[in-house]
Amino acid sequence: MTKQYKLLALDMDGTVLNENREISDVNKDAINKALNSGVIVSFATGRGYQSIEPYIHELNLDTPIVAVNGSEVWKNPKQLMQRHLLEVEVIKKMHDIALHYDTWFWGYTVEGLFNKEQWTDNLHDYQWLKFGYYTEDDSKIKQIFETIKAWGTLELTNSHPSNLELNPKGISKASGLQALCNWKEFNMSEVIAMGDSMNDLAMIKSAGLGVAMGNAQDIIKKEADIVTLTNDEDGVAKIIEEYILGT
Incomplete structure (x- = not known):
């Protein structure tokens, strides 16, 4: 059967x-x-x-x-x-937001993982798959969510109530x-x-x-x-x- x-x-x-x-x-x-x-x-x-x-x-x-x-x-x-890759310019914008709100952040690339403690300025050297934020300040997560949602170009989810994960739209x-x-x-x-x-x-x-x-x-x-x-x-x-x- x-x-x-x-x-x-x-x-x-x-x-x-x-x-x-x-x-x-x-x-x-x-x-x-x-x-x-x-x-x-x-x-x-x-x-x-x-x-x-x-x-x-x-x-x-x-x-x-x-x-x-x-x-x-x-x-x-x-x-x-x-x-499915994220555009480098989008990664730069999301990184700027992380710095503005002073949150933990990370980015998955094909080549490896970057985060707040180990970032790179050579964004074009890597293939970017996902970006994420973490903060226990709910108001910050909400503001970041609303800002990025307004772009209309990314998929927004989380893997924990205190984080936010971004992928290409529809992915x-x-x-x-x-x-x-x-x-x-x-x-x-x-x-x-x-x-x-x-x-x-x-x-x-x-x-x-x-x-x-x-x-x-x-x-x-x-x-x-x-x-x-x-x-x-x-x-x-x-x-x-x-x-x-x-x-």
Whole structure:
């Protein structure tokens, strides 16, 4: 009998990783069982490839990846499918905003990660994938959000209530998963998507089964089809057991 779901898309931080940024043995075992059952298990994360790679090796994955909130889509850990870049002038404008509001900031490039402590003035030397801000001052985040939203040229999400993440307009984990579905010739209705933050919202809403973690932001819980256990309670394993393995 054909299984209803063919792809399991997992956010990393706050989802498959516990608060120590580890994959529990329970989650590892469940992921292996899902793979052995023929389901594709893919990371769909805001992280750049370099910080995903150790976990790929840990799980011995050879499956597709949606990285940097969809700015990169990989057919497997060795083969890039597509990449969407931010313009250098946009990076400069966002960097200026970070300095103005005195926030923590970072930028993912194809070549590596830059942040407030280690920035570069040679912006044209790099291929920029994502920019982000972090501050616990809610008023600053709100002002930055409103300023950049008014440009109308970027996708605005977060991976934590105190941060803001910017990608090219129309690029998200959902667009990355749609690209994978088109390539594999199956539908988003055959995807389970799991996450906890705003950068997971689009994929959770567009997947056949959208799952919010027990530790997810309230809006994610509201929009998801179901809410599972927290990332420290092996919520990923629970969904695999119930909706993939049928146990």
